[in-house]
Amino acid sequence: MTPLDTLQVFNALHDSPNTRLEHSAQLGDGMVAALWNNQDDARDYQAPSHHTLSCYIDGGTGTFRRERPSAKGGPDKLCILPAGHDSNWVINGKIRLVHLYITQAQFALECVRLLDREPRELQLQENTFLDDPQQARRFRQLIALDWDEPAERLLTSSLAHELVSHALLSQVGLRQGVRLKGGLAPHQRRQLADFIEQHLDQPISLGELATLCNLSEYHFARMFRTSFGLPPHQYLLARRLAKARQLLRFSDLPMLQVALLCGFASASHFSNRFRQALGATPGEYRQALRS
Structure with missing residues (x-):
């Protein structure tokens, strides 16, 4: 918060x-x-x-x-x-x-x-x-x-x-007159964003993402933050929670299945992360949007 x-x-x-x-x-x-x-x-x-x-x-x-x-x-x-x-x-x-x-x-x-x-x-x-x-x-x-x-x-x-x-x-x-220094090339940024979206249900390591760009983990993490505006783990969590919100709103999948599809190891882990981000449990979120 x-x-x-x-x-x-x-x-x-x-x-x-x-x-x-x-x-x-x-x-x-x-x-x-x-x-x-x-x-x-x-x-x-x-x-x-x-x-x-x-x-x-x-x-x-x-x-x-x-x-x-x-x-x-x-x-x-x-x-x-x-x-x-x-x-x-x-x-x-x-x-x-x-x-x-x-x-x-x-x-x-x-x-x-x-x-x-x-x-x-x-x-x-x-x-x-x-x-x-x-x-x-x-x-x-x-x-x-x-x-x-x-x-x-x-x-x-x-x-x-x-x-x-x-x-x-x-x-x-x-922005006018801005010359970007550092960060990832546009094709790398798109490749990473697409890869993350396609693998939200799977464990994704920093090393795996760095390898896609042929960079060390240290340099990759720094360049990712420069290009995406936030660290890799925060971006990944935000995208998983965004997918979870969509599934909760537009599907009737059980909570455990939603959790697994969004890359959370258990329903309790998913619930804790969701509540930390939105101040409510996934069940409360689904009920609110459908009531």
Whole structure:
């Protein structure tokens, strides 16, 4: 789970005497949701280490960025605040808004999975007061759920994945002027990603992956992390859990079979890993998505 004290945008709001946190929820997979009320305030965000997707729910017509005073917010307006950005905000009147915080590791994983590109090549495009009815509708569905109820929190997690995927497909561009040094060649990265997907049900060792690239384990691990944004064992676990979520949602396979198909030695090991990542057991996840 992502510690809240590592989320700079969350803490910048939480530290304001004018802000009230309605709800927050750890959604697993490097994502956290928070629903806020704010009034007559000024907040600065300085180079956060995480990405933030924001949607205004109510109010916001008096909210603007200090450097762009003519552009004002409003209900269903979206803001995209990439990691490393700087922004200064003025809030006149009342505003209710929802934030989705995403770690850079999760962003990197989605870049590889959805876009087949190295995370270093890509950047989430900063955007202020964007109109995207589909995303706004997802945010409103998200806040309509009871995040304190475990089953509905799992539905929130599913919606969060949809929000992040949509943002990557529509709001990610190439970094300008970046010359990549180190890391794996594109054909090696694709070969590894394909190999891992095809062998999720089997034991995969670091040495086996390194051999595919004709590298020592030490150099391979370093180059893999450079190209994929996270270490080999974390990437492999993330892909196994992603496959497990798909099987739990769209099949009636017994838990042991799901575990084995996703490379876990036992149902108990699978359950423990799943709960650590999502805060719920596989059975609770399946029941939540089908209720």
